[in-house]
Amino acid sequence: MSLFMIFRVALKALGRNKMRTALTMLGMIIGVAAVITMVALGNGAQQQIEEQVQSGGTNLIMIRAGNYRRGGVSSGMGTSPRLKAKDVAALREQVPGAQYLTASVGTRDQVIAAGQNWQTRIEGCDIELPLIRYWDVDLGTFFTTTDVNSAAKVAVLGSVVRDNLFGEGSDPVGQTIRIRNQSFKVVGVMTTKGSGGFGEDQDDTIFAPYTTVQRKLRGRDGTNISGITISARDADRMEQTTAQIEEVLRAQHELIPGQDNDFMVRTQDDMMSMMTSTTQTMTMFTLAIAVVSLIVGGIGIMNIMLVSVTERTREIGLRMAVGAKGQDVLWQFLVEAMAISLVGGLIGVGLGFGISQGLTQFLAWPTSVPADAVAVSVGFAAVIGIVFGFYPAWKGAQLDPIESLRFE
Secondary structure: OOHHHHHHHHHHHHHHHHHHHHHHHHHHHHHHHHHHHHHHHHHHHHHHHHHHHHHHHEEEEEEEEOOOOOEEEEEOEEOOOOOOOOHHHHHHOOOOEEEEEEEEEEEEEEEEOOEEEEEEEEEEEEEHHHOOOOEEEEOOOOOOOOHHHHHOEEEEEEEEHHHHHHOHHHHHHHHEEEEEEEEEEEEEEEOOOOOOOOOEEEEEEEEEEHHHHHHHOOHHHHHOEEEEEEEOOHHHHHHHHHHHHHHEEEEHOOOOOHHHHHHHEEEEEHHHHHHHHHHHHHHHHHHHHHHHOEEEEEEHHHHHHHHHHHHHHHHHHHHHOOOHHHHHHHHHHHHHHHHHHHHHHHHHHHHHHHHHHHHHHHHOOOOOOOHHHHHHHHHHHHHHHHHHHHHHHHHHHHHOHHHHHOOO
């Protein structure tokens, strides 16, 4: 029997029991749709994380105090008071791979202005922060080198802070805000930036010279720097630049060979890998559940095909009696199983796309369906059909024609 005839006979057989065929497909449809949806959600979340991390700047290298040992016990990141202003100056002078650089000193406090108050983050930084983070000033200007050197009490507001203190869309440049009973002059307002790499609202921030935050807002911790952010000149030389940074800081901190660093250096790629690892783990977990549903759908196919072989025993015997071979019967039932799984897989792909688009449209969840996920899903559905359809097909091919014709 030709392959065309085998396909024709198999499809006719499926068409005679439309409801049973549709219900059998349902397991594959749900399984493939679940796989496509889970992959779309995971891929979309990963892309969103990458965009948020990239929104903070490119080719970034973050330096944080920490990782020093005392009595054999290692401290955590940010606990060592070993980053100073002299470290910033040394890195500027001795690391040629650093294009822009800013110190970071953070605190959180209540801010009062125009009869309103708002608790927000006060970020002490240098004049190059807007260049590092690709963040423009919307109103007024950013503070200057003179402001940093003199620890001037000037501030640049994020748009969320501006809206809550002075009213949405207002121009507060030249106005005064109070932080810890100290007056700060507003010299600028940043453009709206949105969420950062860790989900924080970047616009809910006030920027001031790091020297000002050190000396006038940090109290006893007024000489230390929480971190340093560097934008490297060349993405291809990140490792070399990182090595230069470590060498300069070890010399500044007078660390002997073999002694652990009392600081931590992380690149943007390190941060991205750390943030996406959790997302990938959750995606793999939910994907495993979706694959289980595909396997359950395959078991359903096997069950229905076994029932079909039993119901069509006389038909099989009659076909063998007029010359059909066991191989023809085997292929017929295999084609039926593959047709159920493939058609169910294709419908499942469409349903998965629809669910993904619905999540993006109505719930604003980012989704992205890669082409390889579609190919793998349809291919896996075909494999399920072959694997779980083979035993019923083999069983039908092994029937004795005479015994089959006697079957009631």
